[in-house]
Amino acid sequence: MNRLLVILILLLGSVVVTPAQAATTITVDGTQGGRTYDGVGAVSGGGGNSKLLLDYPEPQRGQILDYLFKPGYGAGVQLFKVEIGGDMNSTDGSEPSHMHTRNDENYQRGYEWWLMEQAKARNPSIKLAGLAWGAPGWIGNGEFWSQDMVDYIVKWLKGARDHHGLTIDYIGGWNENGWDRGWFVALKKALRDNDLPTLVVGADSTGWGVADDMVNDSAFHDAVDVLGTHYPCDGANGGGATAYSCHSTSTAQNIGKPLWAAENGSQDFHLGADRMARQIILGYVDAKMTAYINWPLIAALPPGLPWVTTGLAEAPQPWSGKFEIGKQAWTMAHFTQFTRLGWKFVDSASGLLDGNRANGSYISLQAANHSAHSTVIETTRASQPQTVTFNVRGGLPTGPMRVYATNLRSTNPADWFVRKADVSPGSALTLQPGHIYSVSTLTGQGKGTAASPGGGGFPLPHKDDFESYDLARPARYLADQHGSFEVVGCGGGRGGKCVRQMAPVKVIPWQDNSATPYALIGDNSLGDYTISSDVMFEQAASVSLLGRFGDRDYWEVGRINAYHVKVASNGAWSIARGSTSGAMTVLASGTRAALGTNSWHTVSASFQGSTITARVDDQVLGSATDGAYRSGPGGLQVGEWRNVQFDDLALTGGSAATAYKIVNRNSGKLLSTSGEEIVQSSDNGSAAQRWRQDGTALINVGSGKALDVPGFSTTPGTQLIQWTPNGGANQQWTISSAGGYSTLTNSHSGLPAEVSGSSTTDGAPVVQGNATGGRNQQWTLVPAND
Structure with missing residues (x-):
């Protein structure tokens, strides 16, 4: 064989051939039809x-x-x-x-x-x-x-x-x-x-x-x-x-x-x-x-x-003003x-990138008077860059088009809704994987700059006499869950304003359930506290003061993880632990003199450590010991579909549930949430970086969700998530300490939490991995109730 030919073959064999980028031409034609947007x-x-x-x-x-x-x-x-x-x-x-x-x-x-x-x-x-x-x-x-x-x-x-x-x-x-x-x-x-x-x-x-x-x-x-x-x-x-x-x-x-x-x-x-x-x-x-x-x-x-x-x-x-977009x-x-309402889709300029659904898809729209046009493209499943070229005709504007892009795979808000270089018809636009793009002749786009203040737990004491509201309005921070609690003029010989449960008969529900009216107030920063309210029964009924609410069944909305301190108009009382399974475990009960109707009484429930105490008119009815629930909002509940009035609602005293910063030894970064995912990030003071222990579960203070191994996975490298607390073994963690540091080991998989790849970068995923004893698997729990 010719020596030169052999050399050429060898040289060509060493060349790495890069796969060609997928290419799509989008022709936006003003004469083409489509449905009304x-x-x-x-x-x-x-x-x-x-x-x-x-x-x-x-x-x-x-x-x-x-x-x-x-x-x-x-x-x-x-x-x-x-x-x-x-x-x-x-x-x-x-x-x-x-x-x-x-x-x-x-x-x-x-x-x-x-x-x-x-x-x-x-x-x-x-x-x-x-x-x-x-x-x-x-x-x-x-x-x-x-x-x-x-x-x-x-x-x-x-x-x-x-x-x-x-x-x-x-x-x-x-x-x-x-x-x-x-x-x-x-x-x-x-x-x-x-x-x-x-x-x-x-x-x-x-x-x-x-x-x-x-x-x-x-x-x-x-x-x-x-x-x-x-x-x-x-x-x-x-x-x-x-x-x-x-x-x-x-x-x-x-x-x-x-x-x-x-x-x-x-x-x-x-x-x-x-x-x-x-x-x-x-x-x-x-x-x-x-x-x-x-x-x-x-x-x-x-x-x-x-x-x-x-x-x-x-x-x-709302008490801190914190929000996140x-x-x-x-x-x-x-x-x-x-876009604008009433524009028309352009069917011939809407479809799949390169005809391949996995590459992405796009839609085009035009103004009814042909004064503007826009195309929106997603590459959410794509694995490599692609190009699109625009042709514009049929009476539509043919000048440069604005381009905005969001990197949907980024957790950095600076990568969302970013203006890029304009593109002209006939020019190619490179599309990166995992993005959404808008390409348009419209102007006037913008990205708001208002920033949120830092967050903070529900402030104690909280006292509300309801006098500052107009009638028929909801009370501040009180979130109705079933029934309707609104401000009315007080009955029972009391002047001023009160909150009344307004629904007198069982409702026609969205999905049938056996719950009765209740409302919640507060957040997961509440640990030891007293909730109290003046109560007036308009008919024979019962009320419960709820404490340390943590979770709820989806369909049976009255099945909640919370303590119920219940008092009836006939004088019967109880302290019980509710659960999402529907079980109601009575911890203490008894009977006192009837409270009757159309008269006012003060009911209170105190939660101090594992002790729960019930009172009416400053008289202790009884107490119980139970450590199942450590923190969470309080609430008001009416035991039947009845009209009951409440006044001078207060959450006072006690102390917040201990919160922790969980700091990685290797990176010095904190265990944090980013949406559903668990990552590490620098300390920014947010509640998303604070955790509390609820038995063997770790609950995020910001979201109330539990540190979770998704799908009960036992695979090393699985990224941890936060999920609604459900008591599953994949949400249970053993915290073992040695040498001044702790290891967080999942009870189901037996694998410890670690920062992936020993990264020191903000946003690096926290996963479960094979136990190595490495610094990226070592954590410090620092009290953080500041």
Whole structure:
């Protein structure tokens, strides 16, 4: 063989050939058609998830609202749905009805009116929607699908208009409870009869079977203006959703009505960002859905509830003003800040990158007058860079286009919603993996700069005589979970104002449960404390003061990990330990003289170490010893669906549950949370870096969630997460000390917690690993109740 040829072969064999980047050409043509864009937005409700936002001080409250609603500043919500309150738990709390009884009407209750007003003031173009999750028990004698419920909704719509100047653009039926065709027909007739321009969404449940019924029932077809389904993308709602594809049916697509993802999301405010990007884009590419509504708007609720970090932002500390804007908010901004309601999708410029779903997907939209156009692209599953080239024609602007990008794989907010170099038609844009991009001729985008103050635990003493509130308003920091607790004029011969549980009969629930009314106050910083309240029974009933609330069953919302100090109007009393399993362990009980009705008595419950003491009118009823629960919020509970009044609510005395900084020996960094994940980070004073011991569990002070090995994994290298406390062995840790340092060993896997790769970098993952005795597996627990 020729020597030169041999040399060439050898040289070529040594060359590393780099795989070619995937390339896509996107042609945005103004002459091409598509459906009308109805917006991207969020839900307040379903339920109680916005309550603590109302209690925030200024300027923080206004800053949070700007991040949610103000155009060109943050999430820029375009389509805002709220719950029509029904006095019942609808996931993370309950929201008050405008009609507790058939003869009662009040259009100032709760906070959804206020929140819609704030949204509309910041963005007059925003569209508003309403939906009921349940209803007061008087409706239809317990039947939701009734004329009573039609009338109830019509009165709510007219209350919004007449008392708040709000036009509700869309109205639904019964959240995730199917549909009744005749009821929707009756609702549509009532809207017309009352000159209400509101459009009807059918049917806010899962699947597209509503379209099949509409085809077979012309009256039902004419009554429904928008087909809205819930969670139409891959995976169940919540952490398991993948959103690798989205779904509708040919019947739905051809029925001639808009299709909406009327509720989607249910994701952590940081970790769900990649799924949100896919849900919105693939929602149109795969299923022709023209609106996306994220559940929920914000996580502004007490700890220990099922979805405490879910939404666009987190705001659980009104007493400190602390808040955090999530990566999901900036993902939403990639759509809302680059579109306007009423634009048209460009079907020929929407699809999959290089025809490969794993590379990513994109949608393009144009202004109705051809004055602007935008393309949003996601590369959330991509493994290598790609290029796109834009062609623009058909009367659309052909000048340079602005480019904004968010690195969805970064935990650094500086990498979110960043303006990049402009790109011109015909030029190539390089797309990095794990990103979302907006490419647009629109201007006016922005990223708000308001910063949160540092956090802090619930301040003691807390005393509230309720005199500072208007009537029918909720009390500060008191978060209704079932029933409705609101400010009224006191009864029983007492002047001034009190809080009254307003729902007199069992409600029509979203999901049936056996719970009775209760409300929570405080956070996980509360360890040893006394909760007290004056109480007046309007009828024979019982009340409980709750202490050290830590967790709740999802469906049976009255099954809670908490202590109950219960006193009945007939004088019976008890101290009990509740649990999410439904077990109620009585620790002490007895009977005293009847308290009767229409007279006031002071009830208190003290939690000091493992001792629980019950008192009425400063008389000790009894005490019990139990160490199951160490810290958590307090609360008020009414044992039956009765009207009971409370006054002079106080949380006093005691000491905070001991909190710890857990410091890695190798890096000097702290065990911290980042969304759902556990990482190390420099000390910034936040509650996300503080932990308390609850038995053998380690509970994060900021979130109330437990240090957890996901999926009961026994694999070294598995990153640790925080998760709702459930008592599982994967949430139990043995803390063994030697040489001045401690090892945190998981009880299920037998593997210790370590900083991956002995990294000293902020954000490095904390994983479980094979025991080596290395410095990256050694920790110091430093008391941190400062």
